[in-house]
């Protein structure tokens with residue numbers, strides 16, 4: 001074996017005994033620059049001879065056969081006209097009546113046909129070029145040309161390198177058709193004369209012909225079926241169109257609601273026509289793709305795998321995906337015709353994109369609509385419910401309003417039916433001006449002495465007590481403070497009460513808080529009983545009080561009105577029974593009833609933070625029964641009743657309507673006046689409390705709308721100094737009252753800023769907060785713990801303790817005034833008129849003046865005024881009279897002066913001298 005023929009890895013030449021196989025290499029190029037070396041072999045056809053035939057001398061294959069690739073393209077045109085020539089000029093007839101090679105089998109048919117008569121089986125023709133990986137075509141080899149044929153006319157050999165039996169060129173197609181089967185009659189050759197191989201080749205050719213024929217017939221059948229189906233559809237549509245036209249001419253109100261227009265019918269017809277095309281996408285089938293000139297893929301006899309599989313006369317069916325697409329499209333069409341109306345749930349605020357999503361509309365459409373409605377918004381912007389409703393209406397949907405506040409639904413129970421109602425004690429609030437004897441009166445009624453225990457002898461908390469009358473009737477009393485700072489407490493007292501007892505000390509008369517109490521009572525719409533107190537005092541005159549009340553629209557019975565009145569003395573304990581009688585009478589008139597057999601509802605009267613017990617709330621039960629273990633919500637706080645204490649300090653398990661109790665078990669200190677509701681579960685309680693806390697927080701951070709008024713007020717406040725302070729009190733009501741009172745002290749020059757007003761002792765965090773702003777800490781009935789005291793001392797934070805609100809307010813006022821500093825007052829001491837002006841020195845000017853008022857003093861400050869406008873403010877540098885320096889010139893005299901730094905004095909100006917007095921400031 002030569003070196004050339006040595007097998008190499010990857011490109012091993014085929015093994016062989018002789019040179020029957022020509023081996024070469026071909027470089028194949030692929031995409032992305034990849035190449036591959038392929039071994040190519042040219043195999044000579046093996047020629048069989050009948051016994052007796054002379055064995056031809058083996059001729060080596062002509063060189064051009066292997067080398068010439070060009071004939072592939074020139075073969076068809078050349079083969080047809082040229083092929084017969086060799087036949088005509090054949091010098092010797094075919095040695096044997098060899099059956100003509102089937103024209104359809106061997107490559108370009110004309111070539112095959114042409115070469116058929118001149119088939120030269122004895123000639124060893126070069127086999128077609130084949131790549132090794134390709135399976136050799138089993139089809140018969142193309143007939144060999146005669147050796148005499150000119151080399152340039154070598155189409156037979158140059159015919160398709162890999163003969164594809166069915167792949168005919170357009171030019172070659174006609175012979176495939178039945179009409180082109182001309183050579184068939186020549187087929188019946190004497191079979192017995194053929195060799196076995198020839199018979200085999202013949203049979204193969206016949207089988208191939210049959211197969212192609214049946215494929216062609218199937219194609220024709222398919223075409224006919226398609227045309228037929230299209231025709232049927234056309235007829236059906238025509239009928240439908242006629243029917244629609246007929247309906248349209250008929251006045252049918254139902255049909256007229258959704259008339260199918262002719263355009264729609266046309267569309268439907270088109271759609272159905274498309275459907276009639278088997279295996280076609282509607283949009284593609286709409287085009288006459290099948291009939292396109294030059295598109296021979298479907299009309300040719302080419303056999304593809306799909307076609308082979310479909311070669312039965314079955315019509316190609318549509319793919320599932322195509323069906324789905326078509327259904328979706330159909331659904332889309334129907335959807336656009338009948339728009340779906342939706343019930344869209346809209347919360348208080350909703351983003352534009354979320355609204356679009358809930359409507360199943362495009363966000364861009366909603367944005368566009370909003371711009372048109374004059375509410376330009378982006379997709380992420382929030383719009384309110386009303387705007388959302390406008391949008392929904394435009395799109396034809398319905399709004400279902402929901403709100404975060406829906407969590408409150410059910411927090412106030414329904415009205416109780418009469419059968420469940422039971423009598424309840426009246427709730428009576430004692431109101432009146434400070435020191436008119438409210439607490440004393442209550443003490444007298446209860447047989448206690450609360451007054452003695454009060455700091456400064458004044459009430460600073462709302463108190464709730466219950467008494468038992470001689471007739472075993474219960475009355476609940478609420479004691480309110482009389483000091484002006486406790487307005488909110490009085491308002492709360494009036495709002496939760498059934499009856500107000502207005503205490504007026506006859507000797508003091510109608511005072512500001514008396515008037516305020518009248519107003520609160522009227523606002524609450526509750527009946528009033530006037531108790532004229534201190535009737536034990538000498539010279540008592542109740543009549544003047546009755547008359548004085550008239551001007552506040554309070555008409556007592558003796559004055560022809562409906563308001564009951566009673567003369568009492570808290571210290572002498574007189575008139576108390578009458579007062580009780582009148583309360584009971586009023587109570588009967590009111591028919592006070594409540595359902596005790598339901599979850600409790602009520603109000604927080606007062607709340608505080610106890611060092612040992614934690615947050616505590618005094619609750620007045622309005623209806624239902626509050627029991628230990630109940631889960632409740634109090635404003636933005638919630639909890640579970642751990643224990644209850646009545647007004648006498650006794651522990652109780654339940655509290656009936658109109659009963660005041662102190663409740664333990666809260667998570668935080670609620671606000672006085674907050675509603676109390678017992679709920680079914682902790683989860684519900686937490687949910688409601690969280691919602692309410694969120695609302696309070698949102699209100700706190702909510703900014704006031706910007707307008708001119710607020711802008712100016714902000715500017716004014718910006719100029720004013722700020723006095724920050726931290727307030728810690730024993731009860732929530734006290735903290736609120738102190739904060740309110742301190743805020744009232746504020747002036748245009750200084751403004752109190754309450755950083756914190758809460759209940760409980762002073763802690764480290766309070767000190768830290770105060771330090772950050774340089775604020776003092778006000779402790780009302782509370783003290784700082786040891787740690788807080790230590791930090792306060794270290795950081796220089798002022799701790800101020802009070803137990804009387806008057807003292808507290810007075811001190812805060814003084815501190816605020818001190819921060820402002822002393823007040824400076826100007827006192828004008830003299831005025832003078834400028835008569836003449838002289839040059840004095842290089843730059844200065846001297847003025848000859850006449851003193852018109854008071855006196856002019858050298859040491860005093862002076863201002864120059866022209867037409868009542870101050871043009872200069874300074875001091876008198878020199879004062880002379882008759883060329884002599886003088887200290888003072890009195891009214892009516894003339895003198896000369898120079899003013900420091902002023903050279904713009906003119907005759908006619910007025911010179912005013914004044915003193916500045918420093919005075920301690922008061923607020």
Ligand SMILES: Nc1nc2c(ncn2[C@@H]2O[C@H](COP(=O)(O)OP(=O)(O)OP(=O)(O)O)[C@@H](O)[C@H]2O)c(=O)[nH]1
Nearest residue numbers: 434435436437438439440458459482534569570571
């Ligand atoms: N002489 C006389 N003094 C009375 C009477 N009632 C109250 N006082 C006195 O008036 C003062 C104030 O009494 P309080 O009961 O504290 O008055 P109040 O209205 O409760 O005061 P505040 O709670 O601070 O608003 C006390 O010194 C009482 O002794 C009365 O009927 N006769």
